[in-house]
Amino acid sequence: MTNTLHRYGTAESFRDDYIIFAIPSKGINDEDCIPKLKEFLRICASHSPVNMGNGNRGSLAPEKGLDPTVHWNRIAIKDWESVIEGVIKPGTVSAVFSTKEDAEACMKEIVTADFGFSVNMSTSVENAIQAAEASGIKRHSVEYSLGFYDPHDNLPDSQVLALSTMCGHGMVSFNMAKKMIEMVQEGRRSSEDAANTLLRFCPCGIYNSDRAKRILEQRRGKTE
Template identity: 30%
Template structure:
């Protein structure tokens, strides 16, 4: 399963929120130092490809150098489709996970001439949901699967914007910053902040 699975929002909201995750396979891409290095070079190439297609956010460069995965977020399906097209042509042999609206991803995959291997669905949240922040704040905080964007930070930046101490674009960038994986989508953060300010 992927840590980008539990993103919240309406279908319309989620049309501007996609994540690509590339990950080497344990037991395959790490059997010897040479194999591990080849896989690392392939991951770096994938990061380069993602970076060429205007991600809204991407894993920090210094993490890309040693991480077994590389991630990026996009604010529409078109660049996701372009990344998949290039990856198909290059045949790098690294697992690719795309998170977002399944109907949009299915169409993109089909258009590129690929087949989906697996589909993961979030079954929702169980337990004492009354202890959770508002749905709108959850839409923002669930963009970071490691929960590095706290509800308190969201509330803080909403207040700072109201007091004209920071503008909405800068606040969106600040809220995305703790997510070193690069899967918090600043475009969507700006939209959610606008709604919280309304």
């Protein structure tokens, strides 16, 4: 089971969304796995990821002198080496890619490295099948999210859901996603700035700012 399963959207909407993550199993293959997890992330870093993360310590490197207003102005500095060096104990590590070519090239190199622990890709089923074929392996299993059940129609619209659910731990709230849409529509924030703001609230590094930017661009000039 993975918290990346609940990303909202049609299969076509995941054309720029590929998450690859590695998970050692406690008591089975976690002994001396830290160098392997770091090497996994180094491979990912060499294939132009949109985001990377370490489940134990987060994604973007922390900074000094932060205050409550910093998220509105701070640039998202994607310091992958800090993420890699932050791996100090067994846990999930992940990387997000926005192109089929980058994701498949990364997966092919990971397959060749043969780290000996579970590696998964989260995207549409068709994307995953193609990535497996390009890597010379066959997909052996698939997990589905059954979606959302809302008999009273209380959920927000599909684009708010798509922006919010890219953080599988629910740290990007519906209201924050809606606020970013409104700010982009009003011309108060660029789609890139808004996407990077949302990215910073996802601590495990699976948020795709490129997909968020595309979704925000689609809403530019539209009103509810």
